[in-house]
Amino acid sequence: MGKVIVVTSGKGGVGKTTSTANLGTALALLGKTVAVVDADVGLRNLDIVMGLESRIVYTSMDVIEKQCELSKALVKDRRVDGLMLLAASQKNNKDDMQPAQMKAICDKLRSTHDFVLVDSPAGIERGFNNASAGADEAIVVTTPDVSAIRDADRIIGLLQHARIEPINLVLNRFSPELVGNGSMMDQADVLDILNIDLLGIVPEDSGVITSTNRGIPLVYEDASPGSQAYMRIARRLTGQRIPIPDLEHKGLLTNIVNWFTRKR
Template structure:
């Protein structure tokens, strides 16, 4: 299989880019691929804490591009899976410390060792975003079913096209089936109709994500997490498998019981 650099981006902040990168990365590594996660959010790094690897950082992405260390020295091996590595962002520098050409070179170097390279893009459309897409072969857009997030996703899709990154795939995050049922949240078809890009997956709003982030353990590792399950399915789709969307309308046992007991 040819190595692939995939940028995960959204425009709007707080829609779940970093969580998505952590979970897809762990999922791909569990499936046996060699995976590198690159935190391109210079100055506001977070992927390290979401992965629970913050205490292992010695060198970072800026040190690599400034040739203060070798790439090998800056890559942090995951504590749970030997296939997974993290290249952390610098926290005490700013986004201008990297140039798009340097990101391209870095991507090339990573491709020699890894099959999947997932780049966590910063929010916004400025230099940091441009850096994050510079070395990418494909893009994943993360959005939530809210007007602000979808609007920003549309803008990002336009900017990706302008940068000749065509056919981005969409992950619809934090969907709440109960609200969709009541007509108080846009559903999958609404968002797809507006953005007209292929859907890679839908991830339900799930408390287990917050618990997982508190622990620094990606939710894919939790067999009981519905969001984790959704990420597993997305991983299979990335591998080329045709997996149906998770049936979010199908209530869990507890919900069924609650309804039987006379709840709504």
């Protein structure tokens, strides 16, 4: 039986979809069977971020309306073994789906996959309720800024209320330089406020933009710092004990050298 993990945040634009795409791909690269589910009905994006947009025929709504079997609606990612995408319907809206229907889909997927990652829409309303309905665990994605953290705290409260646990944090777009000069909260500050466990830190990486442009998740590129961070997080999800590197203790010079010597 696989695990169903909802990837959520409250605030939009903090990297939920990027994180879902990369963690799903990373888990498949580690040999796991993975289904990634786009729960953002009406505003789907996981397909385009993963580069699978041209291959979507059926969506979760077709499965719910019994237009097709679940297995038929899953799009296989041909670049890696064991990775499937279930797209959201673009012509429906969030109220067309019931939490129980999403839960039924997640329960079916968990019987055939090691991991089911559900990409939640932003917000705390119906879309979030649908996305989290079938989840055992949650990954809360936030960036180190006040609005994202405040919204993350709201979502954590709702997840706790729904008895979804563990709730782990991914701190995204972390800039060691800004933390170093006191312009950005560090992980200790964020954890002190949110009071949940840290699953990983993803450094700011311009590679995310180019990988999204191309529809090729960052984790296919070994050298990128974002890619390495997502691979470490995926390993932790599989139960491996991988320490979280202390990104902020690197000096500015080290970071500059790393930036110039990385492969692009």
